[in-house]
Amino acid sequence: MTARLFRRLFASLLVVWAVASATFFLASLAPGDLATKLADPRIPPAARERLREHYGLHRPLGQRYLAWLSGVVTGNLGDSFLYRRPVTQVLAQALPNTALLASVGLGLELVLGVVLGLVQVRRPHGFWDRVLSAFSLIAYAVPTFLVAAGLLWLFAYRWPVFPASHMTGLTAPADFWTTLADRARHLALPAITVGVTGCGAVARYLRGALLDEQAQAYILGALARGASRRRVLLLHALPNAALPLLTVLGLSLPFLVSGTLVIEVLFSWPGMGQVFYSAVTARDIPLIQAATILVTAAVVAGNWLADAAYALADPRIRR
Amino acid sequence: MQARSKTALAILCCAVLLAACRRQNSLPPPQTAEPIHGGEVVVALAQDLSGFNEYTGFAESTELAILDLLFPSLLTEQPDYQLHPPSFAPALAKAWEFSEDNRTLTLYLRENARWSDGTPVTAEDVAFTFRVQKDRRLAWPGQEIKDFIEGVEVVSPTVVRFRFSRVYPYQLMDANDGHIVPAHVWGKVPLEDWPHTDFSKLLVTSGPFRVATHLPNQTLVLARDPNYWDQPKPYLDRVVFRVLPEVSQQLAQLFAGQVDLVLMVPPREAASVKQDPKLELVEVPSRVWGYVGWNNRRPPLNDRRVRRALSLAINRKALVETVYWGYARLANGPIPSTMWAYNKNLPVFPYDPQQAQALLDAAGVRDSDGDGVREWGGKPFTIELLYPGVNPLRAQAAVLIQADLAKVGIAVRPTPMEFTAMMARQEAGNFDAVLSAWEEATKVDLTSLWVTPSPTTGSNNFIGYSNPEVDHLAAQAREESDLAKVKLFLDRAQELIVEDQPVTFLYEGVQLVGLSRRIKGADINPSSVFFNLPEWYLAP
Numbered sequence: 047m048t049a050r051l052f053r054r055l056f057a058s059l060l061v062v063w064a065v066a067s068a069t070f071f072l073a074s075l076a077p078g079d080l081a082t083k084l085a086d087p088r089i090p091p092a093a094r095e096r097l098r099e100h101y102g103l104h105r106p107l108g109q110r111y112l113a114w115l116s117g118v119v120t121g122n123l124g125d126s127f128l129y130r131r132p133v134t135q136v137l138a139q140a141l142p143n144t145a146l147l148a149s150v151g152l153g154l155e156l157v158l159g160v161v162l163g164l165v166q167v168r169r170p171h172g173f174w175d176r177v178l179s180a181f182s183l184i185a186y187a188v189p190t191f192l193v194a195a196g197l198l199w200l201f202a203y204r205w206p207v208f209p210a211s212h213m214t215g216l217t218a219p220a221d222f223w224t225t226l227a228d229r230a231r232h233l234a235l236p237a238i239t240v241g242v243t244g245c246g247a248v249a250r251y252l253r254g255a256l257l258d259e260q261a262q263a264y265i266l267g268a269l270a271r272g273a274s275r276r277r278v279l280l281l282h283a284l285p286n287a288a289l290p291l292l293t294v295l296g297l298s299l300p301f302l303v304s305g306t307l308v309i310e311v312l313f314s315w316p317g318m319g320q321v322f323y324s325a326v327t328a329r330d331i332p333l334i335q336a337a338t339i340l341v342t343a344a345v346v347a348g349n350w351l352a353d354a355a356y357a358l359a360d361p362r363i364r365r
Numbered sequence: 366m367q368a369r370s371k372t373a374l375a376i377l378c379c380a381v382l383l384a385a386c387r388r389q390n391s392l393p394p395p396q397t398a399e400p401i402h403g404g405e406v407v408v409a410l411a412q413d414l415s416g417f418n419e420y421t422g423f424a425e426s427t428e429l430a431i432l433d434l435l436f437p438s439l440l441t442e443q444p445d446y447q448l449h450p451p452s453f454a455p456a457l458a459k460a461w462e463f464s465e466d467n468r469t470l471t472l473y474l475r476e477n478a479r480w481s482d483g484t485p486v487t488a489e490d491v492a493f494t495f496r497v498q499k500d501r502r503l504a505w506p507g508q509e510i511k512d513f514i515e516g517v518e519v520v521s522p523t524v525v526r527f528r529f530s531r532v533y534p535y536q537l538m539d540a541n542d543g544h545i546v547p548a549h550v551w552g553k554v555p556l557e558d559w560p561h562t563d564f565s566k567l568l569v570t571s572g573p574f575r576v577a578t579h580l581p582n583q584t585l586v587l588a589r590d591p592n593y594w595d596q597p598k599p600y601l602d603r604v605v606f607r608v609l610p611e612v613s614q615q616l617a618q619l620f621a622g623q624v625d626l627v628l629m630v631p632p633r634e635a636a637s638v639k640q641d642p643k644l645e646l647v648e649v650p651s652r653v654w655g656y657v658g659w660n661n662r663r664p665p666l667n668d669r670r671v672r673r674a675l676s677l678a679i680n681r682k683a684l685v686e687t688v689y690w691g692y693a694r695l696a697n698g699p700i701p702s703t704m705w706a707y708n709k710n711l712p713v714f715p716y717d718p719q720q721a722q723a724l725l726d727a728a729g730v731r732d733s734d735g736d737g738v739r740e741w742g743g744k745p746f747t748i749e750l751l752y753p754g755v756n757p758l759r760a761q762a763a764v765l766i767q768a769d770l771a772k773v774g775i776a777v778r779p780t781p782m783e784f785t786a787m788m789a790r791q792e793a794g795n796f797d798a799v800l801s802a803w804e805e806a807t808k809v810d811l812t813s814l815w816v817t818p819s820p821t822t823g824s825n826n827f828i829g830y831s832n833p834e835v836d837h838l839a840a841q842a843r844e845e846s847d848l849a850k851v852k853l854f855l856d857r858a859q860e861l862i863v864e865d866q867p868v869t870f871l872y873e874g875v876q877l878v879g880l881s882r883r884i885k886g887a888d889i890n891p892s893s894v895f896f897n898l899p900e901w902y903l904a905p
Contacts (some may be wrong), residue, residue: 052707055583077790078786082788093419096504097506125561127422130415130560131561131563132561201619210621210623211607212607213580213583214584216407221392248369312611312614314607314608314611320610327783327784
């Protein structure tokens with residue numbers, strides 16, 4: 047077991063290294079660099095050349111790669127060209143914000159999805175099943191920015207219940223509880239956007255799995271033994287049907303660190319999506335690299351956790 | 366010049382959002398004569414400051430305008446470049462004088478100037494700032510501005526002397542460039558550590574405002590500094606900068622009264638800002654001009670007749686009116702008409718497709734097979750027109766240009782590109798035509814854009830334009846200190862450039878600022894939106 051874990055860990059590190067290296071070369075080979083972007087009458091080309099030298103961009107690609115790699119191994123991820131601070135600092139500021147939004151959003155997505163799925167299978171092909179099927183398909187298909195714009199229009203401008211942007215209000219709240227309430231109010235619209243756009247997929251998965259389970263003999267057996275429909279659904283069918291959701295959730299883990307650009311930009315939420323975007327447009331290689339390593343690690347870890355959770359939940363896998 | 370909009374997609378939701386936010390409101394309250402103390406103004410920012418230390422990297426213009434409120438300058442550049450090269454008003458320096466030979470500039474500093482920790486602002490700070498500006502370990506892009514300053518000498522705590530290696534018209538401007546930073550605090554950090562230092566933790570400032578709070582990528586709150594040593598002292602208690610990357614959100618919050626100031630209103634939203642009784646639309650003439658840059662090295666674009674034909678064939682007036690909704694002026698030449706050096710007698714290129722056709726025929730770009738497209742070198746003459754893909758205005762302009770040129774038998778292929786990738790193709794000279802814009806500095810110098818590229822000239826002349834007479838005139842204008850003569854040289858150079866049409870001059874930009882009518886006393890001018898921020902006050 048331990049040997050397998052180590053093998054897996056080693057393979058994971060290999061994946062992170064391969065992805066980060068590929069990103070390094072792709073980002074470096076992309077046309078233009080940080081200095082190219084600075085076309086400004088204030089900046090003579092001599093200055094652009096000096097900047098290239100300053101950031102070590104004049105060295106051959108191989109040398110730059112080795113320098114970067116040795117930095118990573120020794121724990122030095124470098125300084126962001128754009129934010130002029132160590133990349134770890136930039137990420138440390140953005141990561142908790144994204145994690146907060148994503149975890150609340152994913153929680154909402156899960157709860158909404160499970161409730162939808164359960165309501166639907168109470169009477170398959172009945173009225174509510176059809177309505178909610180349509181709803182979950184629409185929620186799945188509608189682009190995020192449209193949901194966000196709709197929510198903003200309704201709840202931030204038409205009826206200003208929630209703030210339209212940012213994580214905090216203009217004045218600092220006085221104590222812990224008002225801070226919490228302020229944060230929750232600001233979290234509402236972006237988190238609902240994540241929840242609504244994601245719940246469709248969860249509901250579809252769950253509905254399908256529950257219908258499969260309900261056709262199984264043990265369900266019929268439980269019903270025959272006199273258990274109520276609700277009891278059978280919640281206690282017998284749901285735990286088994288929830289297995290594919292573990293995979294869905296495990297694969298959502300990267301979202302906790304990567305963030306989504308559209309939601310973050312629309313709601314001015316200072317998370318990883320924005321950092322990633324600005325890093326790419328500025329050819330801020332140290333920042334691109336650090337963010338890539340983080341997201342790749344999250345993907346690998348998410349897969350790993352999904353597998354582990356699967357193994358815990360389903361004894362057949364453990365064998 | 367950076368890509369402004371973040372997501373093209375999100376622009377779509379703009380209309381939905383905005384429609385919701387235009388509510389009818391009562392008329393603004395009557396104006397009072399006496400300014401009122403207190404209150405706060407909320408400004409929407411497209412992006413956060415990249416840092417508080419401009420010397421460790423590149424700070425764009427809005428960022429510098431905010432740093433103006435926190436760090437002192439020796440002098441204040443005045444927004445009077447329409448009349449003559451910008452003049453300067455006293456700031457940290459109350460007076461200044463040049464030596465007989467004009468090689469030494471002595472500045473006399475204010476005795477009462479203080480940093481926010483109470484320490485006096487002295488000549489030491491000025492000399493320290495100069496050392497920082499010249500240090501090769503730092504990535505300040507303005508370093509070359511100080512090329513002709515040999516040294517800065519502390520004469521006394523309030524007297525400082527700049528020594529120049531040569532005499533030229535912009536000595537005062539170059540000496541003044543860059544804010545003065547606190548030697549007694551920042552000087553304790555070794556310069557090699559500056560690139561990794563978070564200067565938001567070392568914020569000793571000396572301006573009308575000081576930083577109250579800064580939540581990165583969220584909110585920057587500046588509070589009135591009660592100990593500010595200069596006049597006028599601010600009326601406002603706080604100025605809040607809110608980072609709102611999406612312009613539709615900036616406008617929605619402006620209409621909803623949650624934001625008081627939007628720095629760049631898109632032209633198509635200008636009318637709705639104007640109609641809102643709570644808001645005012647301020648049109649600030651900018652020094653930005655848009656153009657189609659033709660690759661002057663590539664045949665047949667290296668033929669002046671072809672470039673002139675292209676300019677004649679593009680209906681520039683229609684373009685300004687449709688794409689910019691009339692919020693731009695037709696551009697005519699290389700120096701914006703808002704600047705003192707503009708040649709008022711430049712010929713205006715009309716929209717004349719017929720003359721364009723004749724010129725193209727004469728240049729040998731003819732439609733010999735009768736398919737409606739002219740040929741060059743045996744192949745259909747097609748121009749690939751590059752433009753930054755995130756900019757919707759450029760996309761519209763590209764389509765109009767394509768339609769106009771199709772009428773004279775030239776096929777245009779508009780190609781949207783990621784901004785940095787486009788810049789890389791420009792640098793490499795690998796393009797036919799580029800749809801872009803340029804912001805002229807307040808220092809008029811034709812050397813970087815229009816002089817034949819060489820190691821010391823033509824640094825931004827990526828189109829490869831070359832006219833020896835223009836080269837000569839630009840050099841003369843640069844060396845001459847008699848302004849009347851400079852103007853003559855520049856006038857002639859502008860005429861030559863317009864005759865050659867190395868680019869097609871499209872429009873001169875107007876910056877549209879959306880402002881709440883709550884704000885009184887604002888003098889928004891091309892120098893900076895926040896030029897007289899201390900004098901702003903709120904209507905009761």
